[in-house]
Amino acid sequence: xxxxxxxxxxxxxxxxxxxxxxxxxxxxxxxxxxxxxxxxxxxxxxxxxxxxxxxxxxxxxxxxxxxxxxxxxxxxxxxxxxxxxxxxxxxxxxxxxxxxxxxxxxxxxxxxxxxxxxxxxxxxxxxxxxxxxxxxxxxxxxxxxxxxxxxxxxxxxxxxxxxxxxxxxxxxxxxxxxxxxxxxxxxxxxxxxxxxxxxxxxxxxxxxxxxxxxxxxxxxxxxxxxxxxxxxxxxxxxxxxxxxxxxxxxxxxxxxxxxxxxxxxxxxxxxxxxxxxxxxxxxxxxxxxxxxxxxxxxxxxxxxxxxxxxxxxxxxxxxxxxxxxxxxxxxxxxxxxxxxxxxxxxxxxxxxxxxxxxxxxxxxxxxxxx
Numbered sequence: 139x140x141x142x143x144x145x146x147x148x149x150x151x152x153x154x155x156x157x158x159x160x161x162x163x164x165x166x167x168x169x170x171x172x173x174x175x176x177x178x179x180x181x182x183x184x185x186x187x188x189x190x191x192x193x194x195x196x197x198x199x200x201x202x203x204x205x206x207x208x209x210x211x212x213x214x215x216x217x218x219x220x221x222x223x224x225x226x227x228x229x230x231x232x233x234x235x236x237x238x239x240x241x242x243x244x245x246x247x248x249x250x251x252x253x254x255x256x257x258x259x260x261x262x263x264x265x266x267x268x269x270x271x272x273x274x275x276x277x278x279x280x281x282x283x284x285x286x287x288x289x290x291x292x293x294x295x296x297x298x299x300x301x302x303x304x305x306x307x308x309x310x311x312x313x314x315x316x317x318x319x320x321x322x323x324x325x326x327x328x329x330x331x332x333x334x335x336x337x338x339x340x341x342x343x344x345x346x347x348x349x350x351x352x353x354x355x356x357x358x359x360x361x362x363x364x365x366x367x368x369x370x371x372x373x374x375x376x377x378x379x380x381x382x383x384x385x386x387x388x389x390x391x392x393x394x395x396x397x398x399x400x401x402x403x404x405x406x407x408x409x410x411x412x413x414x415x416x417x418x419x420x421x422x423x424x425x426x427x428x429x430x431x432x433x434x435x436x437x438x439x440x441x442x443x444x445x446x447x448x449x450x451x452x453x454x455x456x457x458x459x460x461x462x463x464x465x466x467x468x469x470x471x472x473x474x475x476x477x478x479x480x481x482x483x484x485x486x487x488x489x490x491x492x493x494x495x496x497x498x499x500x501x502x503x504x505x506x507x508x
Contacts, residue, residue, distance in 0.1 A: 154429030167484030199346020225262030369403030
C-alpha cells in the first residue's frame with residue numbers, strides 16, 4: 139500500500155483516475171475499433187470519455203486552493219511568477235509534442251494549440267482570476283464569463299451558431315492563429331482546444347477552486363453531503379441551459395461546463411466518503427501513482443504515442459509500410475483478443491506501462507513538477 143500523507147487522499151485518486159483514463163482513451167489499438175463509452179460524442183452530447191478532460195481541469199482548480207494557501211491565496215510577485223513559469227512550461231511541452239519529431243514537421247502547418255496548451259491557459263488565467271479576486275465574487279465572475287461566451291457564440295456564429303461549420307470559434311481562431319495552424323480532425327480547420335473555447339474552460343478551473351475551498355473549510359464528515367448538493371444542482375443547471383446552448387465538448391459550451399463540473403463534484407464526494415471517511419483506501423494505490431506525477435506521465439504517454447506511430451515502422455511482405463503501433467496491434471493484440479477487445483487491451487497495456495514508470499518515480503520519491 140502506498141502511503142500519502144495528505145488531508146484528502148481522494149483528491150490524488152481523482153487526479154490519478156483522470157490521467158489513467160486520458161491515456162486509455164488516447165491510445166486505442168485502432169481508432170476504428172473502440173467501445174462506445176470510450177469515444178467522444180460526435181458533436182452535441184456527453185459520453186463518459188467527454189468527462190475526462192473537464193474532470194482534470196476541475197481537479198487543477200481544487201488543487202490550486204490548497205497549493206496557493208502558502209501565498210495566502212492572494213496574488214503577489216511570488217505567486218504570479220509561479221503561475222507564469224508553470225503556464226509557459228506546460229504550453230511549451232504541448233507545443234513540443236505537436237511539433238515532434240521536429241525534423242519532419244512542416245511548421246507552416248503546425249497546430250499551435252492542444253490539450254496541454256488548454257490546461258496551461260485555463261490554469262494560468264484561472265489562477266490569476268481566483269487570486270486577484272475576493273472569493274465571494276468568484277461565482278459572479280464565473281457567471282459573467284459564461285454569459286460573455288454565450289453572447290459571443292450566439293452573436294458571431296452563423297445561422298446555426300452551435301454547429302461545427304457555423305460556430306464562432308472558427309473565424310475567431312482563424313483570425314488569431316491562421317487556418318493552417320488549427321486542428322483538421324473534424325474535416326475542416328476547427329480546433330476543439332481553440333482560443334475562444336478556452337474562455338469557458340477557465341470557469342471549469344474556477345469552479346474547482348471554489349469546491350476546493352468548500353472541501354478545506356468544511357468539517358470533513360459534512361463534505362460529501364455538500365458536494366452532492368452542489369453537484370446535483372450543477373447537473374440540473376447544465377441540462378436546463380443545454381436546452382438552448384447544447385452540451386458540447388468541442389466548443390466547451392456553458393451547459394457542458396456546469397454538467398461536467400456537477401459530475402466531478404459527485405465523483406469527488408463519493409471518493410471522499412469511501413476513502414477519507416470510511417477508510418477503504420487499499421485499492422487506491424494504482425491511481426495515486428498517476429496522481430503524483432500527472433502531467434509528466436500524460437506528456438510522456440503522448441511522446442511515446444508519437445514515437446510508436448511516426449518514428450517506428452515496418453514493411454510487411456506485401457511491401458506496405460505499417461507503423462509500430464499498427465504492427466503491435468495487428469501482430470499481438472488482434473490475434474489475442476480480436477478487433478474491439480484487442481484495441482482495448484492495447485490501450486490498457488499502455489496504462490499499465492505508464493503506471494510502472496510512475497511507480498518507479500514514486501518509489502524513488504521523484505515528483506516532477508510540470
